[in-house]
Amino acid sequence: MKLLIDLSFVGTNYCGWQKQKNKLTVQEVVTDAAKKLFGFDCDITGCSRTDSGVHANKFCATVAKKGENALQTTVPTEKIPRAFNNFLPEDVAVNGARFVAEDFHPRYSVIFKEYVYLIYDRAERDPFSSKRCWHVSHEFDDKAVEKMNAAAAYLVGKHDFCAFMAAGSKIEDTVRTVKYTEVVRDGGFIKLRIAADGFLYNMVRIITGTLVEVGYGKLAPEKIAEIIEGRDRRAAGRTAPPDGLYLNEVIY
Amino acid sequence: MKLLIDLSFVGTNYCGWQKQKNKLTVQEVVTDAAKKLFGFDCDITGCSRTDSGVHANKFCATVAKKGENALQTTVPTEKIPRAFNNFLPEDVAVNGARFVAEDFHPRYSVIFKEYVYLIYDRAERDPFSSKRCWHVSHEFDDKAVEKMNAAAAYLVGKHDFCAFMAAGSKIEDTVRTVKYTEVVRDGGFIKLRIAADGFLYNMVRIITGTLVEVGYGKLAPEKIAEIIEGRDRRAAGRTAPPDGLYLNEVIY
Numbered sequence: 001m002k003l004l005i006d007l008s009f010v011g012t013n014y015c016g017w018q019k020q021k022n023k024l025t026v027q028e029v030v031t032d033a034a035k036k037l038f039g040f041d042c043d044i045t046g047c048s049r050t051d052s053g054v055h056a057n058k059f060c061a062t063v064a065k066k067g068e069n070a071l072q073t074t075v076p077t078e079k080i081p082r083a084f085n086n087f088l089p090e091d092v093a094v095n096g097a098r099f100v101a102e103d104f105h106p107r108y109s110v111i112f113k114e115y116v117y118l119i120y121d122r123a124e125r126d127p128f129s130s131k132r133c134w135h136v137s138h139e140f141d142d143k144a145v146e147k148m149n150a151a152a153a154y155l156v157g158k159h160d161f162c163a164f165m166a167a168g169s170k171i172e173d174t175v176r177t178v179k180y181t182e183v184v185r186d187g188g189f190i191k192l193r194i195a196a197d198g199f200l201y202n203m204v205r206i207i208t209g210t211l212v213e214v215g216y217g218k219l220a221p222e223k224i225a226e227i228i229e230g231r232d233r234r235a236a237g238r239t240a241p242p243d244g245l246y247l248n249e250v251i252y
Numbered sequence: 253m254k255l256l257i258d259l260s261f262v263g264t265n266y267c268g269w270q271k272q273k274n275k276l277t278v279q280e281v282v283t284d285a286a287k288k289l290f291g292f293d294c295d296i297t298g299c300s301r302t303d304s305g306v307h308a309n310k311f312c313a314t315v316a317k318k319g320e321n322a323l324q325t326t327v328p329t330e331k332i333p334r335a336f337n338n339f340l341p342e343d344v345a346v347n348g349a350r351f352v353a354e355d356f357h358p359r360y361s362v363i364f365k366e367y368v369y370l371i372y373d374r375a376e377r378d379p380f381s382s383k384r385c386w387h388v389s390h391e392f393d394d395k396a397v398e399k400m401n402a403a404a405a406y407l408v409g410k411h412d413f414c415a416f417m418a419a420g421s422k423i424e425d426t427v428r429t430v431k432y433t434e435v436v437r438d439g440g441f442i443k444l445r446i447a448a449d450g451f452l453y454n455m456v457r458i459i460t461g462t463l464v465e466v467g468y469g470k471l472a473p474e475k476i477a478e479i480i481e482g483r484d485r486r487a488a489g490r491t492a493p494p495d496g497l498y499l500n501e502v503i504y
Contacts, residue, residue: 010379055380081376090382124333127262128307128384130342 003063003071004106005084006096011055011242012131013091018049026050026059026092033087034063037080038073041066047106047250048113051202053242055132057116058095060250062106069102104252112179114195114249117208117240122188133189134244136212144215145185151214151221152181152192154228155207162231164207165200166239174200183211190215193248202239210237255315255323256356257336258348263307263494264383265343270301278302278311278344285339286315289332290325293318299358299502300365303454305494307384309368310347312502314358321354356504364431366447366501369460369492374440385441386496388464396467397437403466403473404433404444406480407459414483416459417452418491426452435463442467445500454491462489 007030015023019031027044034042047060064071075083080097088094118133120126125135140148155161155178162174179195192208210227213219219237227235259282267275271283279296286294299312316323327335332349340346370385372378377387392400407413407430414426431447444460462479465471471489479487 008379010382085376090377091379093377093379095376124337124347125342125345127260127343127345130262132380 001070001099002102002104003073003080004098004100004104005061005063005080005094007056007059007061008093008095009056009059010091010132011050011053015052016050016054017046017059027061029089029092030061033084036087037075037083038063038065038071042071043067045106047110048199048247050247051242051245053131054245054247056247058249059247060106060252062100062104071099109252110197111251112195112197113199113247113251114193115199115204116246116248117192117194117204118244118246119190119192119208119212119240120188120244121190126188129189131243134208134241138216140185140190140215142185144217145183145190147217147221148190148192148211148215149181149183151211151219151224152183152194152207154222154224155181155194159228160231161200161203161228163227163233163236164203164210165233166202166206167233169201171200176200176203195249204245205240205242206233206236206238208237208240208244212240213237253322253351254354254356255325255332256350256352256358257313257315257332257346259308259311259313260345260347261308261311262343262384263302263305267304268302268306269298269311279313281341281344282313285336288339289327289335290315290317290323294323295319297358299362300451300499302499303494303497305383306497306499308499310501311499312358312504314352314356323351361504362449363503364447364449365451365499365503366445367451367456368498368500369444369446369456370496370498371442371444371460371464371492372440372496373442378440381441383495386460386493390468392437392442392467394437396469397435397442399469399473400442400444400463400467401433401435403463403471403476404435404446404459406474406476407433407446411480412483413452413455413480415479415485415488416455416462417485418454418458419485421453423452428452428455447501456497457492457494458485458488458490460489460492460496464492465489 014026017026019027031044045062081094084094120133120135158177177197182193266278269278271279283296297314333346336346372385372387410429429449434445
């Protein structure tokens with residue numbers, strides 16, 4: 001058995017999840033905390049490589065003794081979150097823990113993941129959501145939000161999403177299945193929810209940049225279908241900043 | 253005429269509102285921004301001296317040319333918020349601006365102010381509300397929240413609040429009128445709202461510390477009346493941390 005933990009983190013101060021030399025990453029602080037908690041070096045494997053500045057309301061990772069695929073501990077499972085948090089910085093928290101079989105893989109066992117993207121669309125910025133959303137000064141009316149929602153619906157289904165992948169990515173299989181999408185007004189925010197069995201590099205951020213073009217009235221909602229079919233990155237919108245992106249749910 | 257601006261700020265990185273030597277304060281960054289915007293030194297007068305780490309959803313301040321009680325500018329009033337924000341750090345924003353008479357005083361002209369205090373009462377901490385609430389690990393049930401609400405109601409009215417003032421304060425007149433109070437559950441938070449014509453030093457934070465004792469069942473709600481009457485700081489609860497306190501509304 002190895003340990004599966006649920007994390008949440010504010011990504012602002014981190015160069016993403018994945019360990020890198022001379023850069024602070026979430027994986028590194030979790031690896032350090034695990035060593036302090038369990039008393040030996042651990043391998044921490046995440047469900048996704050989030051980018052620099054991207055947040056997580058729910059991120060999953062397994063913890064195993066270094067070089068092994070299992071973890072043995074006398075710490076009662078229900079006490080693991082709090083024990084972990086004693087060794088983590090304030091912007092990272094473990095919210096749940098359970099043991100899973102050794103053939104469980106935090107990335108390959110995922111059925112689907114949900115991301116949320118927050119756009120703040122008021123004229124003046126909100127200090128409390130600085131670095132936690134994409135601030136666009138243009139305020140979208142209800143009709144614009146409806147259009148963005150209609151546009152997002154064209155993404156649902158099994159498609160080749162290479163038009164929505166960062167140029168230069170080396171991934172060969174660019175077919176993914178989007179389970180559902182939703183664009184709604186939430187106070188001063190426009191909130192995009194999108195779930196898929198997997199995401200290409202920068203996919204949600206490019207989708208967001210494209211939906212904003214729809215909101216501005218520069219792109220008709222039904223054009224999304226054409227952009228998917230065209231498989232040309234240049235036809236989609238710009239890449240929205242990382243600050244508004246949250247990994248929100250991971251379903252196994 | 254002088255200028256009245258509405259501000260919001262995340263207080264975490266500031267040693268409160270009031271300018272101090274060798275310490276970063278909100279008044280200082282606003283004063284610097286005003287000089288850049290208007291091209292001359294300005295006097296910025298705030299509605300309140302918020303403490304280190306305290307936040308504001310709405311804070312009011314007047315802007316006048318240094319040494320004068322008036323401001324003349326060619327910047328159209330409706331463009332002042334955005335123009336100000338160009339010169340302010342991300343954790344401070346100007347949200348509104350209007351001109352007021354020279355006998356208007358941002359502190360003395362206040363009819364009442366409303367503060368909000370946020371308590372986060374889940375076992376594990378939330379990285380996104382770090383430094384923006386008081387995290388108590390004990391979860392309060394509905395009955396406890398009702399008791400806290402009932403206890404807070406005893407504060408309403410004109411009372412001598414010296415039991416709820418930081419020891420060592422030199423203020424002589426400790427009578428204030430509390431307009432309304434409310435304690436409600438808001439997701440993972442307990443939210444206290446309290447409005448008064450004025451507040452003593454640390455008053456809302458000591459009230460919060462006392463209400464938490466009520467929530468824990470250590471203090472009956474009706475004891476609040478006795479604590480007010482007793483005028484003894486030691487009978488009230490501890491001072492809650494600044495992180496959960498927000499100046500929320502200023503009514504002139």
